[in-house]
Amino acid sequence: RIAYVNGRYQPHRAAAVHIEDRGYQFADGVYEVVPVQRGKLIDEDLHLDRLEFSLGELEIAAPMERRALKLVLREVLRRNGIDRGILYMQVTRGVAPRDHKFPVMARPALVITAKRLKPVPAKYLEEGVGVITLPDLRWKRCDIKTIALLPNVLGKQRAAEEGAYEAWQVDPDGNVTEGTSTNAWIVTKDRKIVTRPLGHEILPGVTRRALLELLQATDFTLEERSFTLDEALAAAEAFLTSSSVYLLPITRIDGRKVGNGKPGEFSKRLRQLYLDHAERQATA
Numbered sequence: 001r002i003a004y005v006n007g008r009y010q011p012h013r014a015a016a017v018h019i020e021d022r023g024y025q026f027a028d029g030v031y032e033v034v035p036v037q038r039g040k041l042i043d044e045d046l047h048l049d050r051l052e053f054s055l056g057e058l059e060i061a062a063p064m065e066r067r068a069l070k071l072v073l074r075e076v077l078r079r080n081g082i083d084r085g086i087l088y089m090q091v092t093r094g095v096a097p098r099d100h101k102f103p104v105m106a107r108p109a110l111v112i113t114a115k116r117l118k119p120v121p122a123k124y125l126e127e128g129v130g131v132i133t134l135p136d137l138r139w140k141r142c143d144i145k146t147i148a149l150l151p152n153v154l155g156k157q158r159a160a161e162e163g164a165y166e167a168w169q170v171d172p173d174g175n176v177t178e179g180t181s182t183n184a185w186i187v188t189k190d191r192k193i194v195t196r197p198l199g200h201e202i203l204p205g206v207t208r209r210a211l212l213e214l215l216q217a218t219d220f221t222l223e224e225r226s227f228t229l230d231e232a233l234a235a236a237e238a239f240l241t242s243s244s245v246y247l248l249p250i251t252r253i254d255g256r257k258v259g260n261g262k263p264g265e266f267s268k269r270l271r272q273l274y275l276d277h278a279e280r281q282a283t284a
């Protein structure tokens with residue numbers, strides 16, 4: 001595998017950044033994960049828009065222009081021969097002697113890696129996955145895709161220890177914010193698709209956005225509003241979205257069945273809607 005590190009293509013296992021990179025010392029950086037299908041980047045511009053937003057909010061300069069970055073992304077994919085997988089890019093504020101204030105001289109540091117992904121296990125699609133729930137311990141700007149992910153790490157670890165796929169985080173009002181690396185959705189018994197509106201409390205998922213746009217052209221009923229954990233427990237269906245798995249049905253929340261405990265019709269149809277969207281880009 002080959003990694004791109006600040007202008008150089010290096011063998012992945014030997015690729016390294018300096019010990020005083022601010023990403024390492026302060027988690028002072030942002031990242032993106034872009035799905036790759038048939039060697040093509042899916043919803044690339046939406047990811048690059050979000051990267052620019054995250055950088056802007058943290059006042060980190062863009063490491064290069066979008067056009068140049070797109071060329072580098074393709075080169076990383078080519079050198080790694082990725083057909084289906086993900087591309088990871090990370091920008092930190094750069095290398096400087098440790099001091100909380102922004103360094104005057106540092107240049108932003110860019111690392112890009114790519115990896116192949118195995119297809120989503122059939123079991124996840126046939127049986128759905130389980131989520132646990134946890135208080136949302138994250139900071140108040142979850143809309144910025146920063147590499148500061150400790151609560152997410154702890155949540156995902158707890159989920160794994162409890163035999164679940166994901167941890168849904170719940171705000172002090174009892175509303176579900178999102179998973180540790182996925183957006184959260186439910187389908188109510190009266191057939192409405194519900195997902196939390198954008199705000200500082202959740203990441204503006206690209207898969208979420210693409211799915212919302214796809215839904216505009218269908219007769220599904222959509223409600224962008226907060227939903228409580230109790231409402232999710234009483235829902236007909238639940239599912240999650242992200243760039244690496246696209247859409248997975250959720251059939252257990254805290255060990256309790258969602259609906260009849262099987263992946264629901266909506267989850268299956270919406271997954272297919274998204275798959276078709278990705279495939280259209282992959283074969284364009």
Ligand code: PLP
Nearest residue numbers: 181182183203205206207242243
């Ligand atoms: N929410 C969080 C906290 C995430 O980390 C992610 C993705 O990594 C998502 C949601 C899903 O976003 P996307 O669909 O852009 O992958």
